[in-house]
Each structure stands twice: as C-alpha cells, then as structure tokens.
Amino acid sequence: MELVIFTGLALVAALAAMLVIVQRHAVYSALFLIITMGALAGIYILLEAHFVWIVQVIVYAGAIMVLFLFVIMLLDIRREQDPWTPPGRGRILTALLLSVVLLVELGMAVAQRLVLPPSGAPSVAGGFGTTQTVGRLLFTDYLFPFEITSVILLVAMVGAMVLAKKRLT
Amino acid sequence: MQVPLSAYLILSAFLFIVGVVGVATRRNALIIFMCIELMLNAVNLTFLAFARFLNSMDGQIFVFFVMVVAAAEVAVGLAIIIAIYRNRETVDVAELNLLKW
Numbered sequence: 134m135e136l137v138i139f140t141g142l143a144l145v146a147a148l149a150a151m152l153v154i155v156q157r158h159a160v161y162s163a164l165f166l167i168i169t170m171g172a173l174a175g176i177y178i179l180l181e182a183h184f185v186w187i188v189q190v191i192v193y194a195g196a197i198m199v200l201f202l203f204v205i206m207l208l209d210i211r212r213e214q215d216p217w218t219p220p221g222r223g224r225i226l227t228a229l230l231l232s233v234v235l236l237v238e239l240g241m242a243v244a245q246r247l248v249l250p251p252s253g254a255p256s257v258a259g260g261f262g263t264t265q266t267v268g269r270l271l272f273t274d275y276l277f278p279f280e281i282t283s284v285i286l287l288v289a290m291v292g293a294m295v296l297a298k299k300r301l302t
Numbered sequence: 303m304q305v306p307l308s309a310y311l312i313l314s315a316f317l318f319i320v321g322v323v324g325v326a327t328r329r330n331a332l333i334i335f336m337c338i339e340l341m342l343n344a345v346n347l348t349f350l351a352f353a354r355f356l357n358s359m360d361g362q363i364f365v366f367f368v369m370v371v372a373a374a375e376v377a378v379g380l381a382i383i384i385a386i387y388r389n390r391e392t393v394d395v396a397e398l399n400l401l402k403w
Contacts, residue, residue: 147313150320153320153336153337154320169343173343176313182353182354185365188366189369193372197376204332204380208384217329270363271366282371289374296378297381297384
C-alpha cells in the first residue's frame with residue numbers, strides 16, 4: 134500500500150517538475166511547482182516527517198510560492214515567444230559529454246549492484262519526526278543555529294526592503 | 303511492501319536534474335529562480351529519506367534550516383529581480399550583459 138501511494142505521488146511530482154521548466158508563462162510554472170511541492174509533502178508523510186511536511190505546505194507552498202506569484206503579477210510578465218536559449222555548439226558538446234559520463238556511471242552502479250536492496254526501513258522511535266521531537270532538538274542540541282536563523286531572517290527582511298523600495302529623490 | 307531507499311534517492315536525483323536543466327536552459331529569471339527552489343526541494347527529500355533510513359533526527363532538523371534559508375533567499379532574490387526590472391524593463395537574463403567584456 135505504501136508503495137502504491139509513493140508511486141502515485143512520485144509520478145505526480147516528477148511530471149509536475151518536468152512541466153515547470155517547459156511553460157511559456159511564468160504563472161503556469163509557479164502553479165506546477167506548487168503541485169510538485171504538494172506531492173513532495175505527501176512523500177514526506179511516508180518518511181515519518183510530520184513536522185516537516187506541515188512546514189512545507191505552510192511555508193514553502195503557502196508563503197514562498199505566493200511571494201513568487203506576487204512578483205510575477207507585479208512585473209506583468211508576458212508570454213515568452215522563444216523561451217529556450219538557442220544551444221550553441223559548445224553547449225551541445227558539454228551536454229553530450231556529461232550525459233555519457235552519467236550513463237557510464239549508472240551502468241557501473243547497476244553492474245556492481247550499488248543500488249541498495251529493498252531491505253525495508255528500520256523501525257524508528259515513537260516520537261520520530263513529531264513537532265515535539267523537533268522542538269526539543271531545536272532548543273537543546275541545535276539552539277545556536279536556531280538563533281542564527283532568526284538573524285538570517287532579519288537580515289533578509291531588511292535587505293529585501295532596501296533593494297525593492299523606490300528611490301527617494 | 304516497503305518503499306526502498308533507492309526509490310526516494312532516484313526521485314530526488316530526477317527532481318534535481320530537472321531543476322538543473324531548467325536553470326541552464328531557460329532565460330526568464332523568475333523561472334530560473336523556481337528551478338533553484340526545485341533543486342532545494344530535491345535535496346530536502348534526500349535529507350529526509352536518509353533521516354528515516356538511518357533513524358536519525360539530524361536530517362529533519364537540517365531540512366528545517368534549509369527551508370528557513372530558502373525563504374530568506376527567495377525574499378532577497380525576488381527583491382533583486384524587481385530592482386533589475388525597474389532599471390532594465392526586462393527579466394530576460396540574456397539581456398543582462400552589461401558586465402560582459
């Protein structure tokens with residue numbers, strides 16, 4: 134059952150991700166990215182990440198993507214006539230070279246059975262991934278990074294306001 | 303039937319590669335930025351998969367910090383894009399070539 138849910142969500146995430154990069158209008162890309170993030174939030178539930186999937190839906194899909202859509206609407210982006218950069222000769226050559234390297238690596242990994250066997254996940258503690266556990270860790274072991282993130286957010290707020298405000302002449 | 307770790311890693315690698323292709327190919331600065339967010343999500347999936355399969359909460363804490371930093375980065379990056387649009391009337395990165403020699 135878990136495999137069925139995972140396969141469905143993974144297909145939705147992969148398809149929506151591919152659709153993000155081929156749209157001519159930025160709004161459609163943003164909406165497909167929201168679908169991708171929603172599918173990923175579902176996969177996070179399968180991974181016992183109970184706090185993280187809620188934060189993903191509220192913060193990532195609910196705040197960051199809304200900010201994206203605000204900016205897309207604010208800038209009044211038109212449909213792109215020619216969205217793809219024309220591939221030069223060097224670019225095609227680099228892409229072919231990297232694809233060959235990747236395929237050789239994948240072949241070696243499969244041949245030497247480096248893909249991990251489906252031995253099933255180890256059982257985790259009762260409170261794994263809950264808000265209580267994350268909260269306790271954030272205020273004990275990871276207190277310093279937690280306080281630093283508040284400074285990061287303050288700096289980002291001030292920076293965004295300074296960058297985006299109109300010039301006062 | 304349990305989902306193996308490799309399934310999560312393959313999905314994460316695929317999303318990351320789609321993000322890289324988007325960043326390398328598209329010209330609209332906003333879509334490039336969205337592909338960067340896609341890459342960050344792929345990395346979050348890797349962190350959470352390993353946190354689950356190694357029974358360690360460190361991965362989930364790190365995902366929390368990745369999300370905080372991504373939010374800050376999106377705010378500043380979009381402000382920069384707005385400032386560029388105000389000056390150059392375009393978000394096409396092919397036209398931002400003032401520094402090209």
